[in-house]
Amino acid sequence: xxxxSIDSHKLIYHPSRVSEWSEGKIxxxxxxxxxxxGACNHRCLYCGLDFMDYEPRCLDxxxxxxxxxxxxxxxxxxxxxxxEGEPFLHCDMAEIxxxxxxxxxxxxxxxxxxxxxxxxxxRILGSIEWLKVSINGAACxxxxxxxxxxxxxxxxxxxNMSYAVKTRKENNYSCTLGMQLLLLPENCHEAVPxxxxxxxxxxxYLVIKPYSQHPQSKTTKYSSVKYNDYEHLAGELENFNTxxxxxxxxxxxxxxxxxxxxNYNRCxxxxxxxxxxxxxxxxxxxxxxxxxxxxxGNIYEQSFRQIWEGEKRLKSLxxxxxxxxxxxxxxxxxxxxxxxxxxxxxxxxxxxxxx
Numbered sequence: 364x365x366x367x368s369i370d371s372h373k374l375i376y377h378p379s380r381v382s383e384w385s386e387g388k389i390x391x392x393x394x395x396x397x398x399x400x401g402a403c404n405h406r407c408l409y410c411g412l413d414f415m416d417y418e419p420r421c422l423d424x425x426x427x428x429x430x431x432x433x434x435x436x437x438x439x440x441x442x443x444x445x446x447e448g449e450p451f452l453h454c455d456m457a458e459i460x461x462x463x464x465x466x467x468x469x470x471x472x473x474x475x476x477x478x479x480x481x482x483x484x485x486r487i488l489g490s491i492e493w494l495k496v497s498i499n500g501a502a503c504x505x506x507x508x509x510x511x512x513x514x515x516x517x518x519x520x521x522x523n524m525s526y527a528v529k530t531r532k533e534n535n536y537s538c539t540l541g542m543q544l545l546l547l548p549e550n551c552h553e554a555v556p557x558x559x560x561x562x563x564x565x566x567x568y569l570v571i572k573p574y575s576q577h578p579q580s581k582t583t584k585y586s587s588v589k590y591n592d593y594e595h596l597a598g599e600l601e602n603f604n605t606x607x608x609x610x611x612x613x614x615x616x617x618x619x620x621x622x623x624x625x626n627y628n629r630c631x632x633x634x635x636x637x638x639x640x641x642x643x644x645x646x647x648x649x650x651x652x653x654x655x656x657x658x659x660g661n662i663y664e665q666s667f668r669q670i671w672e673g674e675k676r677l678k679s680l681x682x683x684x685x686x687x688x689x690x691x692x693x694x695x696x697x698x699x700x701x702x703x704x705x706x707x708x709x710x711x712x713x714x715x716x717x718x
Contacts, residue, residue, distance in 0.1 A: 398444075400641055405510045415640075418642075441469040476523050479520075489536050571596070619694065
């Protein structure tokens with residue numbers, strides 16, 4: 364039960380943009396990830412972006428709202444607010460989310476949930492498509508060990524999400540509320556209890572996902588973890604599925620991690636998405652943050668159109684097309700499934716007319 368296609372991709376629902384790309388036209392991204400704040404109130408054991416050093420910087424609200432207006436007109440469909448820090452450390456996060464919706468762009472937030480307090484939920488639940496909380500344990504001690512935080516944060520998150528469920532129901536909001544557990548040796552025994560907890564407080568889903576080693580990360584503790592020993596959890600977790608709640612056990616992604624194989628050797632997905640960090644830098648790929656070859660420009664210095672159509676981006680795309688060896692990229696990167704799809708379109712098998 365994966366009605367949100369979390370373990371797959373959704374580029375197939377944008378055929379016109381794919382068609383324009385296949386014709387060699389400049390297309391604007393469908394999806395974007397934005398880091399409103401560089402700092403974080405947790406120091407998770409597995410953090411892939413620890414190399415960004417949690418800089419205490421935030422996007423300028425006024426200027427970013429100008430860019431949101433522009434992005435909506437250019438055809439951007441969605442923004443997920445997450446990034447190298449905790450989004451709700453930005454003091455204007457609610458205002459940014461609401462303005463995203465006003466600009467015609469679907470908004471979503473990935474957060475640790477500690478700062479997602481009632482007054483914030485009241486302000487943004489009517490403007491977001493979904494909100495997902497990273498919660499890597501079903502008990503205070505496990506959670507605190509993995510998140511490297513105050514154990515009391517666990518109960519704060521449960522209280523915040525319970526309030527969000529209540530507020531959504533009272534106002535008849537349509538936003539989806541979910542949780543996500545990164546499956547590790549330290550918390551594998553709590554996947555089942557967390558599924559029960561998530562269901563009981565009214566979440567729409569719980570995602571169980573595998574670790575993925577970021578090439579630039581300082582953390583390598585889990586680089587050799589394998590998931591074939593955890594496949595039995597899929598059957599146990601299915602028991603919690605109802606018409607209102609489902610567990611997305613990402614077995615497909617787990618197998619890809621264990622095997623470490625791809626069906627493509629070039630990255631084709633970059634025209635369809637982008638990443639803006641907390642300093643306003645526009646990047647082609649979040650795996651290569653700090654690599655100048657993937658830096659397109661900065662929204663404080665140029666409009667997004669100028670950046671997207673600029674020579675730096677076009678030069679970057681040429682380098683990726685001609686020289687980047689995708690086999691050295693992050694396994695299960697954000698665009699992995701999109702790349703598999705685009706590669707199959709570019710390298711069609713025989714007899715495709717026999718559908």
